Amino acid sequence: MSKQYDVAVVGATGAVGQEMLKILRQRKFPVGKVYALASARSVGEELDFGADELYVEDLAGFDFSKVQIGLFSPGASVSAEYAPKAAAAGCVVIDNTSQFRYDPDVPLVVPEVNAHAIAGYTKRGIIANPNCSTIQMLVALKPILDAVGIERINVATYQSVSGTGKEAIEELADTSARALSGQDFESKVYPKQIAFNCLPHIDTFQPNGYTKEEMKMVWETHKIFEDDSIQVNPTAVRVPVFYGHSEALHIETREKISADRARELLAAAPGIKVMDEHVDGGYPTAVTEGAHHDEVFVGRIREDISHPRGLDLWVVSDNIRKGAALNSVQIAECLIAEYL
Ligand code: NAP
Numbered sequence: 001m002s003k004q005y006d007v008a009v010v011g012a013t014g015a016v017g018q019e020m021l022k023i024l025r026q027r028k029f030p031v032g033k034v035y036a037l038a039s040a041r042s043v044g045e046e047l048d049f050g051a052d053e054l055y056v057e058d059l060a061g062f063d064f065s066k067v068q069i070g071l072f073s074p075g076a077s078v079s080a081e082y083a084p085k086a087a088a089a090g091c092v093v094i095d096n097t098s099q100f101r102y103d104p105d106v107p108l109v110v111p112e113v114n115a116h117a118i119a120g121y122t123k124r125g126i127i128a129n130p131n132c133s134t135i136q137m138l139v140a141l142k143p144i145l146d147a148v149g150i151e152r153i154n155v156a157t158y159q160s161v162s163g164t165g166k167e168a169i170e171e172l173a174d175t176s177a178r179a180l181s182g183q184d185f186e187s188k189v190y191p192k193q194i195a196f197n198c199l200p201h202i203d204t205f206q207p208n209g210y211t212k213e214e215m216k217m218v219w220e221t222h223k224i225f226e227d228d229s230i231q232v233n234p235t236a237v238r239v240p241v242f243y244g245h246s247e248a249l250h251i252e253t254r255e256k257i258s259a260d261r262a263r264e265l266l267a268a269a270p271g272i273k274v275m276d277e278h279v280d281g282g283y284p285t286a287v288t289e290g291a292h293h294d295e296v297f298v299g300r301i302r303e304d305i306s307h308p309r310g311l312d313l314w315v316v317s318d319n320i321r322k323g324a325a326l327n328s329v330q331i332a333e334c335l336i337a338e339y340l
């Protein structure tokens, strides 16, 4: 029998944790025993894991020496406390929060882009999963970076509410229904109404006027592409979509690339599906293609009429799958194939 790995899913009751459990089964990850961990609030809750019953245990009392891999998504402050403890107990942590992403001793990995960086996990026993908006952008840009280089990226995101977690999914459903039936409602998760609206605000405002979600895309692009000279100018927007983030990318390459060549390169790249017909509906959208699928979908590929080395792309992906849970499980797959 092939080797099996005992795995702890930390934040297992959350939007990302639930998807991690689903993906471990869908991809037939060689799991031995799986532990579902969350806060004391959820202890005893039963979670679906195929034929096996999985009961939620308290993260606070868990002995991480029982597992070889920890898939973490309990929020940054909780990861800050427990990921180093888990690593000290011999568990390799794959962390979905922003807590360790910018630590030079922690690899920040998108397997299609920089799987080689996983080798650095031995320094702290932690591998960081990037932000969802960065992941889909860099999967789409990697073939273009390799072919002609990238000088500048202008990006506007259209991010679904599942990126904020399970309470936000409920808020969009509930406030949309109330708005449609003429009832009063209050926004609790978001600072303004999300139903039938767009909010140009994700995460906290920074001193430079950008939001932290936007700055994550800058910092993470530099670290993953190993090039701080690439200029990145993001605007992150929350939209009333349940699953799937979309992005309008306007890039300036170092050498000119035609739309046809870019389309060819993208079509041959791992993890990408090109959908770029110049007809009604010949492009991907969050709901019809992104949600519940694994690929990063790219369409609307065209040469920018306002810049001699400009290229425009529309990029869509499932933020909870490729943007979080799937990317983490792919990292775990690389880890066991090469290192454990
Ligand atoms: P969520 O649906 O709100 O779930 C949060 C999870 O964390 C729940 O399982 C919750 O357990 C657990 N948790 C909270 N406080 C805890 C504590 N003190 N001890 C143990 N467990 C605790 O949120 P989510 O959407 O799954 O996101 C969770 C985190 O993942 C985010 O904060 C973020 O850091 C990261 N994330 C990353 C990306 C990405 O871009 N890669 C995308 C989304 C999320 P209870 O149910 O017991 O409260």
Ligand code: 3JN
Binding pocket: 075, 076, 096, 097, 098, 099, 130, 131, 132, 159, 160, 162, 163, 164, 202, 216, 319
């Ligand atoms: O808002 C989104 O679409 C993605 C959200 C990600 C997120 C949410 C809360 C805290 C993160 C993240 O992964 O960057 C964090 C965080 O860990 O900082």
